[in-house]
Amino acid sequence: MRYLIANWKMNSVDLDAWEREFINIVSSQNNFPKSDELKLIVCLNLYDYYILSEKIKTSKHEIFNKISLFAQDVSHHDEGAFTGQISSKFLKKAGIEGSIIGHSELRENGDTENIVFEKGLKLKEDALSSIFCIGEDLEILENNKKKSFLLNQLQAFCKKNLSPDLLAYEPIWAIGSGKEADSENIASAVSIILDFFEKKKIDCPILYGGSVSKNNIEEIISIPGIDGCLVGNSSLEGEQFAIIASKIKS
Ligand code: 13P
Numbered sequence: 001m002r003y004l005i006a007n008w009k010m011n012s013v014d015l016d017a018w019e020r021e022f023i024n025i026v027s028s029q030n031n032f033p034k035s036d037e038l039k040l041i042v043c044l045n046l047y048d049y050y051i052l053s054e055k056i057k058t059s060k061h062e063i064f065n066k067i068s069l070f071a072q073d074v075s076h077h078d079e080g081a082f083t084g085q086i087s088s089k090f091l092k093k094a095g096i097e098g099s100i101i102g103h104s105e106l107r108e109n110g111d112t113e114n115i116v117f118e119k120g121l122k123l124k125e126d127a128l129s130s131i132f133c134i135g136e137d138l139e140i141l142e143n144n145k146k147k148s149f150l151l152n153q154l155q156a157f158c159k160k161n162l163s164p165d166l167l168a169y170e171p172i173w174a175i176g177s178g179k180e181a182d183s184e185n186i187a188s189a190v191s192i193i194l195d196f197f198e199k200k201k202i203d204c205p206i207l208y209g210g211s212v213s214k215n216n217i218e219e220i221i222s223i224p225g226i227d228g229c230l231v232g233n234s235s236l237e238g239e240q241f242a243i244i245a246s247k248i249k250s
Pocket of ligand 1: 007170175176177178209210211212230234
């Protein structure tokens with residue numbers, strides 16, 4: 001199984017156009033991946049969630065029909081006076097299947113390793129799935145500290161029987177920069193992660209995120225150990241996202 005995840009962040013997406021463009025590409029290709037070959041996930045805000053979930057339910061196209069909807073964040077608290085936050089219980093009640101946690105844009109705003117771990121615990125308690133993000137910044141990369149940095153992020157999360165459902169390696173310097181990590185860099189991160197998972201007996205797909213587009217998806221997805229991608233900018237238009245999906249073969 002391969003995975004393709006859209007992270008719409010706080011961008012506004014024209015949902016009618018997104019669906020129309022996506023379906024146009026699906027309909028124009030004979031060998032568009034089927035839902036048992038490619039798992040599609042869209043991580044979006046709650047307002048769009050209600051509209052898109054209706055479209056998904058009523059779609060006649062099986063691949064569109066099987067899109068899963070995730071949140072982009074979850075609170076590490078249960079409930080109470082936490083203005084603006086959303087608990088995993090609330091996500092569950094709304095019908096959302098899981099959430100991204102540990103995205104660098106949230107780590108930058110104060111999410112520590114421990115908060116990310118607690119968010120993971122909350123999702124697990126409510127039987128929701130986690131997309132756990134890790135990744136180094138340019139300074140760490142240039143100072144050759146990538147391995148110890150990634151291992152620290154993995155160790156801080158994978159304790160007390162917690163492990164992610166999906167892991168996304170997203171080097172911070174590649175996010176939104178138009179400069180994707182080169183294959184060698186991605187492969188070295190994959191080997192660090194796989195080695196860690198093997199020692200801990202964790203079975204978890206590994207995804208790459210950071211300036212993924214229709215131009216580089218084939219190269220990235222062919223890197224051994226990469227099971228899919230997490231896409232920001234290039235997921236905002238249904239056509240681009242569907243073209244990326246069409247280039248992922250299992
Ligand atoms: P871009 O694809 O826009 O670089 O964003 C990547 C990302 O942050 C996905 O979570």
